[in-house]
Amino acid sequence: MDDYAAINLAHWNSRVVHHVNGYGIEQFRDDPNHLSHVVRFDIPRLGSIEGLDVVHLQCHIGTDTLSLARLGPRSVTGVDFSRPALDAASSLAIECGATISYVESDVYSAVETLGLENFDLVYTGIGALCWLPDIARWASTVAMLLRPGGRLFIREGHPMLWSLADPRPDGLLVVQYPYFETEGVKFSESFSYVDHEEPLTSPDLVHFNHGVGEVVMALMNAGMRLLSLEEHDTVPWNPFGDDMEEVGDGEYRLRDEPRRLACTYTLQAEKIAIKET
Numbered sequence: 001m002d003d004y005a006a007i008n009l010a011h012w013n014s015r016v017v018h019h020v021n022g023y024g025i026e027q028f029r030d031d032p033n034h035l036s037h038v039v040r041f042d043i044p045r046l047g048s049i050e051g052l053d054v055v056h057l058q059c060h061i062g063t064d065t066l067s068l069a070r071l072g073p074r075s076v077t078g079v080d081f082s083r084p085a086l087d088a089a090s091s092l093a094i095e096c097g098a099t100i101s102y103v104e105s106d107v108y109s110a111v112e113t114l115g116l117e118n119f120d121l122v123y124t125g126i127g128a129l130c131w132l133p134d135i136a137r138w139a140s141t142v143a144m145l146l147r148p149g150g151r152l153f154i155r156e157g158h159p160m161l162w163s164l165a166d167p168r169p170d171g172l173l174v175v176q177y178p179y180f181e182t183e184g185v186k187f188s189e190s191f192s193y194v195d196h197e198e199p200l201t202s203p204d205l206v207h208f209n210h211g212v213g214e215v216v217m218a219l220m221n222a223g224m225r226l227l228s229l230e231e232h233d234t235v236p237w238n239p240f241g242d243d244m245e246e247v248g249d250g251e252y253r254l255r256d257e258p259r260r261l262a263c264t265y266t267l268q269a270e271k272i273a274i275k276e277t
């Protein structure tokens with residue numbers, strides 16, 4: 001395993017116990033129609049997924065995966081490299097009576113694990129691409145997982161947001177980290193984005209940014225056709241404390257002149273079906 005992957009795996013394993021307590025999991029158990037706020041945000045763009053074979057890459061503890069399963073697809077498969085995350089995801093699915101197949105795999109090995117062209121929809125949620133060093137390799141993995149005509153749906157943190165330092169006291173935004181793909185930036189974070197008392201046992205992480213153009217071109221080069229690309233001024237976690245305000249349903253945006261910053265984007269692309277001659 002590459003150095004970055006071992007560091008990030010230990011980091012994500014150490015977040016699981018806190019996320020199981022901080023993701024509002026009881027709402028899924030109490031209400032069979034409950035959906036994560038991330039998926040609720042996506043639904044107007046995602047449309048119907050009834051009858052589709054869906055794979056959720058980097059599914060974490062499965063709250064978005066379970067939400068997708070509740071939208072009536074034919075099958076749902078969740079992929080993550082964190083065993084503790086998958087164990088939590090499987091327990092939640094069983095408790096909620098959902099049939100979801102959870103598979104332990106690095107994203108880059110997903111085709112070896114799941115086979116070629118077995119899915120109609122690849123879904124990737126917030127905070128996924130930033131753990132992957134090579135966007136071209138990710139895009140070709142997505143394309144290989146999809147059947148011809150299949151669709152990628154991704155809402156992701158915007159690379160502009162990832163490139164910023166904490167806002168200055170006067171509210172100005174400062175670009176500190178690379179916008180474009182690089183060899184990655186090492187950080188140490190003792191606390192996750194949910195409230196928890198004990199610091200993370202593995203705080204170190206390696207973060208990778210990918211410019212919007214790099215993501216689009218990687219998908220096009222992998223045989224995908226862009227269907228839509230929408231930038232949002234909100235993000236479903238609070239990256240900047242008091243400089244952000246919650247605007248409803250778990251979405252945050254800059255308190256001061258929020259139209260300055262694209263915080264997330266939603267991209268949809270379709271695998272080009274090659275006509276037989």
Ligand SMILES: C[S@@+](CC[C@H](N)C(=O)[O-])C[C@H]1O[C@@H](n2cnc3c(N)ncnc32)[C@H](O)[C@@H]1O
Binds near residue numbers: 008
């Ligand atoms: C921010 S979480 C995704 C969160 C998801 N949007 C949610 O809130 O449920 C990122 C996930 O990516 C997984 N991950 C990171 N790098 C990976 C890799 N190379 N292969 C597979 N999974 C990976 C982590 O284990 C973690 O569960």
